[in-house]
Amino acid sequence: MSIITDIRTAFSRDNSLHKLLLLNVLVFVFLVLAKAIMSLSGVGAYFLNVARQFQLPSDLPSLLRHPWTLLTYAFSHLEFWHILFNLLNLYYFGALVREYLGDRRLVSLYVLGALAGAVLFLLSFNLLPTLQPMVGLPLLGASASVTAIIMAAATLLPDYTFMLFLLGPVRIKYIAAVVILLSVLAINQGNPGGGIAHIGGALIGFLFVKQLQAGRDLGRPVQAVGDFFVRLVTGRPNLRVTHRSAAATAAAPAASKAKASATSLPGEDEINLILDKISHSGYESLSKEEKQKLFRASQK
Incomplete structure (x- = not known):
């Protein structure tokens, strides 16, 4: 068992x-x-x-x-x-x-x-x-x-x-x-x-x-x-209705701004720093965030 x-x-x-x-x-x-x-x-x-x-x-x-x-x-x-x-x-x-x-x-x-x-x-x-x-x-x-x-x-x-x-x-x-x-x-x-x-x-x-x-x-x-x-298996509905508190509602604009900042394309200077880090220490030295920034830059 x-x-x-x-x-x-x-x-x-x-x-x-x-x-x-x-x-x-x-x-x-x-x-x-x-x-x-x-x-x-x-x-x-x-x-x-x-x-x-x-x-x-x-x-x-x-x-x-x-x-x-x-x-x-x-x-x-x-x-x-x-x-x-x-x-x-x-x-x-x-x-x-x-x-x-x-x-x-x-x-x-x-x-x-x-x-x-x-x-x-x-x-x-x-x-x-x-x-x-x-x-x-x-x-x-x-x-x-x-x-x-x-x-x-x-x-x-x-x-x-x-x-x-x-x-x-x-x-x-x-x-x-x-x-x-x-x-x-x-x-x-x-x-x-x-x-x-x-x-x-x-x-x-x-x-x-x-x-x-x-x-x-x-x-x-x-x-x-x-x-x-x-x-179909779990029986979960397509949409889930939730009720948020006033504090959560007030925090929503800040969360949206943070999300937009996280998903925005990195600047050229930032990418150059990441590339320099790769040339000196190898790709494996990058953090997960740096790897994701490099991938987003490749989608330009």
Whole structure:
């Protein structure tokens, strides 16, 4: 019971990155246990029916029977090294995206990466003559979503540095380039579906940040759908009426001014000081407020 309580507590917190990580782990544990139990029970052949409820089929008739797999495939893994690699990347790059863009945009990016990878995967297998003989192969794993997050982080902060084992400091724009190269190699080395889905995720990650810098949030439809289902499950109304005291009403203009000041674009001198700090001490030395100011300046 304590495990269930811990899981419920984790999902009640506001950290969306932890929720994404935990959801991937829970689905992995469920699939692994289901496969083991069914194999020991002598009905292992029927596990394929369980897997079909999670993995994305490449043939359209199967997709019409399992439309939810457009998303469930991005939370499902069957191999330990597959989920480990994906979750490590999600943890490090997701933390960076969350710090800059917030929880809601991180989740939106994860979902959009999954959908973009699924769409490109389905189009390729059903339209490209060289792949049509392979129609029937399913897609499984969070790689498309994770690649979208990696590319978004590299587009947002190309010179941010990660310390890699044996390699030392490496800018994430080069990490993203290697990820894309590996995705292209996968197409030629027996995993065309995975490689194509990764490229779809990378494209949406790049576009997501570029459109955000132009003042357009591609994640708003995802957030709207998510809010709808949250209201449906929790029963919360769209609008909440509150009564404020006279003191709170009097403080409202001051709060509005403070909010406007916090969200205003930083001046050129302020940005120059931040850039000087980066050149002397590195990007990691910036405070959260300085990072947010630098991002707002990039939207000019």
